[in-house]
Amino acid sequence: MAVCCDLEVDVNGEETFMVDKKVLASYCGRLSKLFGKSIGSARNLKVIFNDFPGGAENFELLSRFCYNNGRIDITPSNISFLYSGSQFMEMNNSVSGTHNLLEETEKSLKGMNYWAWSELLITIKQCQDLLPFPNSSGSLEKCVDSLIGRMTTSSEPSPCPSTSSPDSSGVRFSCDTRSTESLKNSSSRATWWFEDLLILSTNLVEMVIKSMVLRKFDHAIISRFLFYYQKSKCYTGTPDEKRNVVETVIDMLYILDWNSVSFKSLFGILRVALNLNIRKCSRTKLESMIGSQMDQATLDNMLIPSPYGMNYLYNVNLVLRFLKAFLHGGISQTSPTQLRKVASLMDLYIAEVAPDPCLKVSKFLALIMALPDSARDSYDGIYRATDMYLQVHTGLSEEEKIKIYCALNYEKLSVEARNHLSQNKRFPSKGAVQALMSQQVKLKSLVKATDKTKCYIDSPSGALEIGNKGKKNEASEQSVLYAGKLDSPTNNEKLRAHLQGMQWRVTELEKICLKMQTQMTKIKKSRVSSQSTPRSLPKLCS
Incomplete structure (x- = not known):
């Protein structure tokens, strides 16, 4: 029997498929609505999809389902593709009414809690490969919920090495009973998933961390994972990839309790960030965490x-x-x-x-x-x-x-x-x-004055008191001390004027003192020469 190829489908510009429009329209509500009564017509048609989830690979998978009378094996390796593709093509109805791909994939997703850990990783990896296409997050959210549910049980043993890789054979999680030496302490039981989650993209890490915070996951464990993720991802990669990782990690650390975040590790990520020219908002968040x-x-x-x-x-x-x-x-x-x-x-x-x-x-x-x-x-x-x-x-x-x-x-x-x-x-x-x-x-308060004789001088600034211990006048002393308490950054002009005035007063005072000393010296000499009885004179400051 000759194969009918009367429909040309361009998928995201990646590849073009020649298919039977009647076969695909019988399972795909989107095509059925698009063609309407023209399904039985002999003329060829062309459809262009610019945002098909999973691209050409997924369209080919859905076409096999249609050509195989609505039958396909749903596994963790293809369930994300089938789920998102069936949503996009509206494959929730068929001619016979018995082959509903969207319903079958949703039913399989409900049993996700019984999957092996490795099966979860395979599915979540494919979910992130579908991003950012629309309608692709339904299975992703279910995977994240199941993933965190496994991690929240700290006493749950880590999967054996054979199941920690997405490419390993699927073994039911309930059967993963092997233990290793690293599971002997609570710390290893709480962090056994670190290495496995390195497959996550930054978008998915953000989604997982926010979900963990909402579910009251230990913030100290979350922060340790984020630092581990940053170090592992920044070991290789382009500068743009490193910048994206560092910004994501900083943004996620910021929503945690800062007291649970290692201060030493914050400085470690700072030194990396300084060489990457990260966003200003992320840099400010990091500086706030360090400063606190x-x-x-x-x-x-x-x-x-x-x-x-x-x-x-x-x-x-x-x-x-x-x-x-x-x-x-x-x-x-x-x-x-x-x-x-x-x-x-x-x-x-x-x-x-x-x-x-x-x-x-x-x-x-x-x-x-x-x-x-x-x-x-x-x-x-x-x-x-x-x-x-x-x-x-x-x-x-x-x-x-x-x-x-x-x-x-x-x-x-x-x-x-x-x-x-x-x-x-x-x-x-x-x-x-x-x-x-x-x-x-x-x-x-500790110095006792031995001579209380004082002299008073009439100066331009008023009556200034001169002590006999070589001190400056009390008014000048207060002015100097006051000047030291001025806030120089905000009172520059005030400080400058104050110091200039003080300097002027001190200069005038020194001139007057010098004149008085000269006069007293002359008086003493004249009295000595006349052999008169010397008298005590007031002591003057130098």
């Missing part, structure tokens, strides 16, 4: 090289973003212990980056002032780092130096640090005066 646990970081973690093309040594901007994420929840939600740990780490980091000749003043100050003052009990570490910075950056202007020393909290410097600062020529002279004044304020 920054009290667990070490100096080695923080010393991340600067991006390619930048002349400074370390990625200071990245560390500043970590600090911002760390403080994002507010100081009230951060324990004092955590703050002190991060402050100690930052003292070490600042000292490490200070010698970088390309580090700008603005970035150096941002590192110092990123944490609140309450985070540090001592500013000695910051002072040492600042001293190193000034030693390397010899070309700074006076204004820049003033900004730097104003960032120091002098009340939290040790006596040794203050003494060193008072003699440190790299600091502006005003900084040394300020340090000395702060030290005098602290020691004021």
Whole structure:
């Protein structure tokens, strides 16, 4: 009998099939509706499918079903193709009414819980091969549910090696009773599926992880799998494939409980991500997760090289973003212990980056002032780092130096640090005066005045009191101390005007003191020459 080929079918541009339109239309509702009464006509027709699930391979499979009087063996290796193809072609009815391919595949999918683990893997692998064609997710969702159901039972033994590969022979899961040495502890029982799920694409991993989260799967186990998946997939592959894997893993880690995510592993994925130029949103998520646990970081973690093309040594901007994420929840939600740990780490980091000749003043100050003052009990570490910075950056202007020393909290410097600062020529002279004044304020209660004689001088700024111990006037002392507490980044003009006014007053005071000393010297000489009885004179400050 001659074979009738009166229908030409173009499948996704991959291949063209010549088939009998009457045979296919008897099982495919989509073709039956398309042809209508013209099924029996003698003229040839052509149909073009641009989104046929499974492509030419699946169309050929469905054609065999139609040419074989509606009979075909449904197995884990073809059920995904048959299910999606029967949905697309509307094969839920036939002439005889007894061969409903869509109903038969749905019935087979209901028995999925009794399949072997290897059969599940075969099916889920084929499901992802069908993506992103429409109507292909029905069997995929069923596979994912069954897959997670197997993994949630932590005491369930791992499939034997022969069933852990999609290409292995199908053995019923209920018969997989072999055990290995790796199943002797609970950890191996909880992670036995890691290697098998490496076959999943990033789209499918995202689907599986979200489903696991909804089913209250252990977040620590999920995060371990994601890191394992990332390392395995990034070992080979193109830069685009690696970038896709890293972005997917970061996005999935972000929806977990961050306390269950390994901080060390986060830094591992960060170093990979920095070389891949991942999406900004994924990068921000990763930085937020790292920043939230920054009290667990070490100096080695923080010393991340600067991006390619930048002349400074370390990625200071990245560390500043970590600090911002760390403080994002507010100081009230951060324990004092955590703050002190991060402050100690930052003292070490600042000292490490200070010698970088390309580090700008603005970035150096941002590192110092990123944490609140309450985070540090001592500013000695910051002072040492600042001293190193000034030693390397010899070309700074006076204004820049003033900004730097104003960032120091002098009340939290040790006596040794203050003494060193008072003699440190790299600091502006005003900084040394300020340090000395702060030290005098602290020691004021311990020093007993031995001479209470004072002199009063009429100056342009008003009556200024001069002490007999070589101190500057009290009003100037308060001005200097006040200047040190100004917030230089936001009050530059105010600070500059204040310091200029203070300098003017001190200069005028020194001129008046010099005149008085000259006058007193002349008086003493004249009295000695006249052999008059000497009288006690008030002591003057130098």
